[in-house]
Amino acid sequence: MTSKRDAHSVALGAGREFDAIRLLLERWGVRATGIGDDAAVLDLPRGDSLVASVDAAVEGIHFERDWLTPREIGYRAVAAALSDLAAMAARPVGVLIALGLPDDWHNDLEGIGDGIGDAVDYAGTRIAGGNISVTRLLSITTTVLGSVYAPLRRDALRAGDTLYVTGRLGGPRAAIRELRAGRVATPVYRERFARPRPRLREALWLADRGATSAIDISDGLVADLGHLTAASGKLSIEVELSRLPRIDALEPLDAAASGEEYELIVGAPQTIDTQLFERTFGLTLTAIGTAGASGDGVMLHLNGERVANPGGYDHLSL
Numbered sequence: 001m002t003s004k005r006d007a008h009s010v011a012l013g014a015g016r017e018f019d020a021i022r023l024l025l026e027r028w029g030v031r032a033t034g035i036g037d038d039a040a041v042l043d044l045p046r047g048d049s050l051v052a053s054v055d056a057a058v059e060g061i062h063f064e065r066d067w068l069t070p071r072e073i074g075y076r077a078v079a080a081a082l083s084d085l086a087a088m089a090a091r092p093v094g095v096l097i098a099l100g101l102p103d104d105w106h107n108d109l110e111g112i113g114d115g116i117g118d119a120v121d122y123a124g125t126r127i128a129g130g131n132i133s134v135t136r137l138l139s140i141t142t143t144v145l146g147s148v149y150a151p152l153r154r155d156a157l158r159a160g161d162t163l164y165v166t167g168r169l170g171g172p173r174a175a176i177r178e179l180r181a182g183r184v185a186t187p188v189y190r191e192r193f194a195r196p197r198p199r200l201r202e203a204l205w206l207a208d209r210g211a212t213s214a215i216d217i218s219d220g221l222v223a224d225l226g227h228l229t230a231a232s233g234k235l236s237i238e239v240e241l242s243r244l245p246r247i248d249a250l251e252p253l254d255a256a257a258s259g260e261e262y263e264l265i266v267g268a269p270q271t272i273d274t275q276l277f278e279r280t281f282g283l284t285l286t287a288i289g290t291a292g293a294s295g296d297g298v299m300l301h302l303n304g305e306r307v308a309n310p311g312g313y314d315h316l317s318l
C-alpha cells in the first residue's frame with residue numbers, strides 16, 4: 001500500500017491481493033490518505049523522539065475466530081499495538097498494517113478493515129502504509145509509530161514511588177474463561193476483552209502530572225509489575241490483592257492475573273490526584289502500592305496473608 005500514490009484513484013494491478021488492498025483503502029477513506037510513495041513520510045515535532053513498536057495478532061494464538069467478530073479482531077489487534085505507545089506516553093503519528101489473509105477470511109475483509117479503522121479513529125491517528133500477503137492463518141501485524149519528548153520508561157521506577165493502575169481489571173480473563181467453557185461471555189467482561197482501550201490520552205495526562213515510569217498490562221498486573229520492578233533495578237512492591245480495582249464481583253486473583261487488559265501501571269514520585277483523573281476520563285485510577293528498595297520483586301497479600309504469585313498470562317495456551 002505504501003507504493004501507491006492516491007488511495008482512491010490509483011490504478012492498482014489486477015489480482016486478488018490488489019482487490020483486497022483496493023477494498024481496504026475504500027473502507028478507510030481519509031484515514032489512509034497520505035499513503036503516497038514507496039514509504040511513509042511522517043512529521044514529528046522538532047526535538048521529539050520517534051517511538052516505534054510492532055505487535056502481531058495471530059489466529060489461534062491471540063484470538064479464536066469464533067470468539068470475536070471480524071471487526072473486533074481488526075480493532076483489537078491495532079488497539080493492542082497502540083497500547084505500547086500509551087505505555088511510553090507517546091502521541092501516535094501513524095500505523096503500518098501487515099495483513100496475512102487466508103482464502104477463507106476473504107469475505108471478512110471489510111469487517112477486519114472497519115475494525116482497524118475504528119482503532120485508528122479512537123487513537124486519532126491514521127494508516128500510513130501496509131502490506132497484504134496470503135497466509136494459512138489470519139494475522140494482523142501492526143507497527144505503531146509515535147512521537148514523544150519525555151517518554152515514560154520501564155526502568156524509571158524508583159524506591160518510594162507510588163504505583164497506580166488505570167481502570168478496573170479482570171474482564172478479559174473472565175471473558176476467556178466463559179468462552180473456553182463454551183458459554184456466552186458476560187457482556188461487561190466481553191467488552192473489555194473485545195474492545196480494549198489504549199490509554200493514550202490518559203498517559204499524556206499522567207506524564208504531565210508527574211508519572212515517570214509505566215508499563216501497559218498485557219501479561220497481567222502482577223507479571224507486568226514484575227517486569228517494571230525488574231527493569232528498574234531490582235525493586236520490590238507489596239500488593240494487597242483485595243484492594244485491586246476489579247469489575248463487578250470478580251475475584252482478586254482475576255484482577256491480578258488477567259492479561260491483555262491494556263490498562264496502564266504508572267509510577268510517580270509525587271501524589272497524583274486520582275479523583276481528578278476519574279472526573280477527567282470517567283475511569284478509575286487506583287494507588288496500588290509503593291516501590292521498595294528490597295529487591296524482592298512483587299509480594300502479594302490477600303486480606304493480610306502472604307500468597308503465592310499467580311504467574312504470567314499465557315495468551316490462549318494453544
Ligand SMILES: [Mg+2]
Pocket residue numbers: 083084087215216218
Ligand atoms: Mg507493552
